Amino acid sequence: MFKRIITFFVLVLFVMSIFSCGQVKKESGIKIAMVTDVGGINDQSFNQSAWEGLKRAEKEFALSVSYLESTQDADYAPHMETLLDAGNNLIWGIGFKMGDTIKEKALGNPDQKYAIIDYAYGEETPANVVGVVFKEQEPSFLVGYIAGKMTTTNKVGFVGGMKFPLIEKFEYGFKAGVKLANPDAEVLAQYADSFTDAAKGKAIANQMYENGADIVYHAAGGVGDGVIEAAKEQDKFAIGVDRDQNSLAPEHVITSAMKRVDNAIFNVAALLVKGEFPGGTTVVYGLKEGGVGIAPTSYKLVPADILEEVEELKAKVISGEIVVPSTPDTFAEWTM
């Protein structure tokens, strides 16, 4: 019996390995890889968006692309080295959590190109590194304006993932937009201390709706799924983030503040292929650069006249007439 089982397993293996021999690696020359942060590759948010961008670049420029998922912060460094040994031309770190790791590895391996999402080294950017940051406050400002105009209760909510400067950019941009549209409106802001706990997002959003808020904006990754769920159940409105989240609840997600990580990844890949890798610099994607914006599906639920005003605002932000606040201090100045 035992022997028979072993024989069976071995046979299965052989048969299946015959079928799987068709796997041939693509030989196009340029290889790009990315390391996800602990959110994982299917996070409905920026890791997923980054991978979509890489996939698009793969088709467009015949690259070979791959990714490595991290489950702990301690994974970042070994993953970077695995990709280094795999002979990649460019290695992406997705998320500011890899900031220190990328810098250390970049200085230790000056011939290897690196890039990172959501991290700026400023003056200290090593020559082989590109930092990519987004002006998250700008699309947040626009959706805040929409929320301020559309609220009937003069109360809107903001649910953040965890309180640190990156997420605060969403919060204060949003608050500024609301205040501009409707100076009487109150913004309830709360942090979930998580990017994955959808149940907690739902609980927070439910409480906000019960306290009179009728629109809740989230910048909290997976927690936001719960926010949108709550909006659906209570028949209130929600605003999505990062990607166009209207499809999650077509009647309730009025708009989304989009952060086009995919575009950034794609653009850097294009530059790399052309041999114009912008090493040593920080690339900033704002409204002006088309790296952020509001969701194309906004017209479905947002009245046309409000969208027109948003377009005007957008033009003002692009021209520099309006500088959207992104920190508690700049927001305090803004409201003065």
Next chain:
Amino acid sequence: MKLTLKELRKKLYIFATEKTIGFTLISIFLGLVVGAIFLAAAGFNPFQAYGIILRGIFSKPSYISYTIVRATPLILTGLSIAFAFKTGLFNIGAEGQYIIGAVVATAAGYFLHLPLLIHIPVVIISAVLAAGIWGGLAGYFKAKFGVHEVISTIMLNWIALYFQNFLIYTKGFQKPGGETSHSIQPTANMMILKTWKQSEAGREWLLQHPFWKDLLRTPMNWGFLIAVLMAVLVWFILNKTALGYRLRAVGFNKFAAEYGGINVNKNMIISMFIAGGLAGLAGALQVVGVSHKVTLIAAMEGYGFDGIAVALIANSSALGCILAGLLFGALKYGGAKIQPFMQAPSEVINIVIGSIVFFIAIPKLIKVILTRKNKKGGIK
């Protein structure tokens, strides 16, 4: 020929059913086979995949070093759980104890300014004590109020997680504008040649010496040796001391132990204290040897939960935890490599680990299969 085959089979049977190690090896083998089937079903060549994993673990000194670094905390959390198992307690709280150990080590490493040789021991001992008290708390609840340790440790895990996040947000501990704490003082660092590696001169030299560059690019540290030492110590305490005898007696049958004059409640608290301390040591070593700081975490990182699997694979043997931890670290580290090298999903490794634990947890099935064959064959 026939006779030798029979004998071989008989030997294999005895090896697999009566020796724990043989049984464990068969479970590991079956786990790898299940992983291979999944890989093949997904259209990947399992031999190629396992080849990549093996090369990814052994083909460079830095890979071996990474495997060891990855395994170190798992050995210790495994030891923590194995120790509690031996004394009849199920310590699901290794995760929380790990967090407490890490955060206390970071605090002691950052706030205290001590000379080089004293700082590291102070950091480690304070972390171990804090985590020990954290674990002992669950033991105390059980002894005093009859709260089951599974319930209390799971809840203590979450308290520990939010406690760490709370501390990181505290002014003075948080690195301004970041989501991490400050890094520990250089005197508390246990990573080999850390400052030199990151200096200008160090980088220059390493670029010209590829072998050393490869080896030193890993966060190599003394943690592994401490973990091995701890495994020996745990083995010694459990098997060679009166304390260990009492603890094990409580584990075997606490009523009999009580009848025999052993203070069951006290021993439960001691057991959880030691288990907590071991998990806390894992966190402390990770901080002084690898990360040098703690980060805001949104979810459990899994060191403690992986420790449960390590303890199961090791059959709760202290020395077995070293091997099981290394196996686990190797699978986790090497297993991730099948993603970039052949675009195969690295989740397969979790399937392998899950299957190994599964096969170990159902020893009866394998024994039944083997026994049936052997009865038919007339050997016994």
